[in-house]
Every structure is written in structure tokens, then in C-alpha cells.
Amino acid sequence: MSRTLLKGNVAIAEAAVRAGLQAYFGYPITPQTELLEYLASRMVELDRVFLQAESEVAAINMVYGAACSGVRAMTSSSSPGFSLMQEGLSYIAASDVPCVVVDVMRGGPGLGNIQPSQADYFQVTRSAGHGDYHPIVLAPASVQEAIDFTTLAFELAERYRHLVILAADGQIGQMMEPAELPPMQSARETRPEWALSGANGRKKNVITSLHMQPEDEEAFNQKIQRRLAKIRQVEQRSVEYWTNDAELLVIGYGTAGRIAYTAVERAREMGMKVGLLRPQTLWPFPEERISELADEIQSCLVVEMNAGQMIEDVRLATSGQVPIEFFGRMGGMIPMPDEILNAIEASYARITRPVAHHANGVRG
Amino acid sequence: MVTLIEDVPATMQVVYQRPESLSCVSTHYCPGCTHGIAHRLLAEALDELGLRDRTILVAPVGCSVFAYNYFEVDGCEAAHGRAPAMATGLKRVQPDRIVVTYQGDGDLVSIGAAEILHAAARGENITTIFVNNAVYGMTGGQMAPTTLLGQKTTSSPFGRNVSSSGYPIRMSELLSQLDGTAYIVRRSLHDVAHIRKAKKAIVTALKAQMHGLGFSMVELLSSCPTNWGIPADQALNWIAENMLPYYPVGDYKVHPEVTTL
Structure with missing residues (x-):
């Protein structure tokens, strides 16, 4: 493979496509919009799902739905939009469904501005939504690393059935530099056994984040904590x-x-x-x-x-x-x-x- | 004295039983609540159309939060109001499956107003069962966007008043204005005749989805005796007397192709 001159946002988008991304839902926000724009044509060419949602709130919940059906699903946003996704991120984390979310961070708080920032550090590392968990957070420092981490993000998400956030600052999203893309992986045909696909010839599958009995909710939390302990042990990079x-x-x-x-x-x-x-x-x-x-x-x-x-x-x-x-x-x-x-x-x-x-x- | 009938005569065949799509469990719904009827109608419709094994149900936040426990279909639990967005994700990646959202009025008309509006506008090929009982049930009877003028709730103790809370929203009428919708109707569950019509509408809505005609929704006027603070039998009358005049049953959008189904 040869190196080509790529803009960070586009590189992440193409890397996701090559990682077998099957469904993308997003909403325009600077400085990540090129990612959405690129996928608007690329996903359609490949007969995969692209949809511009009515809001980041809807986008993350569309990702949640697609991820529940066991496909590789992703959304991307930037700080104010990422804030709007907190609810969905928490539900996703509480449902053991793998998915990848890109946050191309910009200046804040509030509407802030569209310049590069790393001010979402607390938001991405502490929980990204309510409840007791951490997402896996990858922070690229170059366009090449953004590509490599996008591939890695899908692998980690599925290995642990966990939420992975690619936390790129606006500089990574906006700059162009030579980088090498990985070979194309075709979109996966099979679905995991837990996926929602219709209870045809099997017991029904249910995906929920609701555990009314505190004993059950605590047991679920302990499961998340065991998973996080394992991630903490082997995934520090x-x-x-x-x-x-x-x-x-x-x-x-x-x-x-x-x-x-x-x-x-x-x-x-x-x-x-x-x-x-x-x-x-x-x-x-x-x-x-x-x-x-x-x-x-x-x-x-x-x-x-x-x-x-x-x-x-x-x-x-x-x-x-x-x-x-x-x-x-x-x-x-x-x-x-x-x-x-x-x-x-x-x-x-x-x-x-x-x-x-x-x-x-x-x-x- | 009990007599066992060993040879069941032809005139005594079972004609009414639990639909396959309905789970064999007790529900948590209050006595006199019509969620049970709505569930049964949906399950019967899924059975009749042979859809059970390819249906995915998206449950809301509200009284029907456990709906996925009551149906023998794949199911999931959406965040409050987000069922149409979640359903969109599920449907887009597997368009050959039947995706149904089951939502109450707080979920669909208030916090999820944007999601339902845009799913309908996109002509998202999903079916929504919209249970309108003019109140927030699960949280204990607060004012909903569908709460009637003058109706007392725990958060409108003096009766809903226009100057502070505005007017109840007629969602079927509103959504019917969107070109993406294929079938938008309102039915009621307050008596047998209306229940039979509701069932027929749910079958039609699912057929619209099976034929890829776009967004379909059946609004069901429902009772909430617990939070209305009236006995169950009177609650059904309350629907007829108070809800029907403001929320008339009717067909608000019927795609020409739906009439041929």
C-alpha cells in the first residue's frame, strides 16, 4: 500500500469503511463534518447504511439500534454534539453492544469555537454519560494514528463488547498529511448470537439496560467492572x-x-x-x-x-x-x-x- | 362437581387463546389499564401476519417499559423518547425485518417529539403503536402533552390551564401532514367495537411496513384509572366522554396503496 495525502476526518472515515463499517449515523458539526460528508457518498456507493440524523441525540440512538443488530456501527461529532450524545452512550455501555464514537474535540465550554481542543478529556475518560463505567478512549496524534486507531477501535469494541471513543482533537481532524490506509475488509455477513434479528428458530433476544432489582443492577455493574479491570490490565498504550x-x-x-x-x-x-x-x-x-x-x-x-x-x-x-x-x-x-x-x-x-x-x- | 370432557365435540374447539407472540407471563399493569388489550392486539396481529420470528420490538420508557418481557419477539429498551431513532438503526441495517415501537404519550409526544417527527418525515419503514392515556403513568400521574384542558394531574393540581401549559397536542393529525407517512390512524380501546377496529388498524399498519410503504402509526386512546383516580369501569367511560371529543378516532393518513392491502 502506498501513502496518500489525507485529511484526518476523511482518513478516519475511510479507515472505518475499510474496517467493515456497516452503518453510520451523524449530524453536521465543525470540525468533524468532512467525516460525515465523506461517508455520505462512500457508504452509499458500497450499499451500506448512511443517514444524517435530526440531532446528535437521534444519531447516537440510531447507532444504538444498529449496534443491537450486531453490525459495525459508528457516529462522529465534536464537543457540543458529543455532549448531546451522553444519554445514548450510557445506554450503549449498559447494553454490552460494541460501537465506535469519534469526538473531534473543539474549544469550549458552551458553543465555544471550532478550534482544536482537548477539553473533553474528563467527559470521555470519566464516564461519557451517567453511571459507573469508562469507555475505552483512544487519542491519535497523527493522521496515520487516527487511521490505525479507527481499525483498533472496532476490534476493541467487539473484543470487549464495549464502547470505544476515538478522541481526536480538531487539529487531527482538520490537518492533511501522508498516511497509509489498511486493506479493505468486507462488511461482515454473520451476526453475533446476541444480536436482534428476529427470534427465528431460537429463543428471543432482549437487549435492555433496565434492572429493577438493585441486586441485579449491582451484579450487572460488577460484570462491567470485571471487564474494565481486564481492559485496564491489558490495553494501556x-x-x-x-x-x-x-x-x-x-x-x-x-x-x-x-x-x-x-x-x-x-x-x-x-x-x-x-x-x-x-x-x-x-x-x-x-x-x-x-x-x-x-x-x-x-x-x-x-x-x-x-x-x-x-x-x-x-x-x-x-x-x-x-x-x-x-x-x-x-x-x-x-x-x-x-x-x-x-x-x-x-x-x-x-x-x-x-x-x-x-x-x-x-x-x- | 366437575365433569371431565374426554371427547371434545366440534362445537367446543378452542377459539380464543394466548397468541404465540404474547409471552406466558403476568404483566405489571394496573387493573383496568388498557395496555394489556393493546399488547394482545399487537400480538394477535403479528401472529395473523406470520411476523413473530422476524419482528423486533422497541420498548419505551414509561409504563410499557417492560413490553419486551411480554412479547415472544426480539426486543430492546430505548432511552426515553428515542424509540423511533433506535428503530431506525435496527431497520436500516436489516430492512427485511419488522420493527415496531410501542410508546406512550409522554415518551412520544413530549421528550421524543423530534424523533417521532423525523422518523415519520423520513418515511422510516417502521410501525409505531402509540398509547395515549393523557397522563404520565409510570412516574405517578403527571401532566402529559396530551393531558386535556382542565384535567387534574399531580403536576397540574388545579387542572391543565392554557395560560401556563398551552394546548394538548393531537399527534396523529400533526404527523399526518408529513409526506413520509403511509398510515396514521387513531383508534380507541374503550369498548369492544372500538377494540375490534383498533386490531384491524394494527394489522393494516404492519402490512404497510411489510410492503415498504413508509411510516405507520396507530394511536390508541387508553385508560389509566390509577392516575386518573377513578374506578376501572368509569375510566372506559372517561375515554368516551372526555378524550374522544378532543381526540376523534379516524384515519388521518392512508396512502393510496394501503387501501389495496
């Missing part, structure tokens, strides 16, 4: 750069993580022992690696395009072993590499070192 001997660990995901890479690279050129960890899964958070690194580093700098929502997860992962500093831009502002570099220099300068620093890591 992150990439690292220069972490071997790092004294300062920069942590950033998506576009912020990618810009931080440039800043950390420059810091290295300047002789600072700085490393970068870029979470690829926001839930499960890569707490295992960060916890290991906490034994080796002196300080941490979280970089985000929000007010510092990931700090809580980093603090939990590092168990208070190291100071955690933060640099972020909000409201659709994208940090410049120089700004992050300045923050790195300042954080680095604040590190208190033992008088004689040993390579084997004696703490000050």
Missing part, C-alpha cells in the same frame, strides 16, 4: 521518547503530545535530560508505565490543550512521588513548541538534585 535517562518527564497526548515532541527534542539538543511519554489510550490511562517511570524521574510536566485535566491521572499514576507541573493552552489555542520548551526549561530548573548525582538514581 503509550509511546516514549528519551525516557531512559530522563529527569523530567513530559506527558502529553494527541496534538499537544506531538508538539511536545518537538520541544523535548530541542531540550535534548540543549543538553537537558528530558523525556516524553505520549498516552495513546486515555482510558485505560497508561498508569503502569508512568508509575514505573516515577521511580526514575525527578519531575513531571503535563502538557495539554485544556486547563490540566490529565493532571489527576498523572498524580494517581505517580502516587505523589514527584512534583507535577503543567503547561496548557485553552479555548482552541494550540501551544507553540517554544512555549512548551520554555515550560520545560522552567520545570527543569526547578528540579532539586542531590549534590552528587549518581547514574543509578539516588534521590535528592
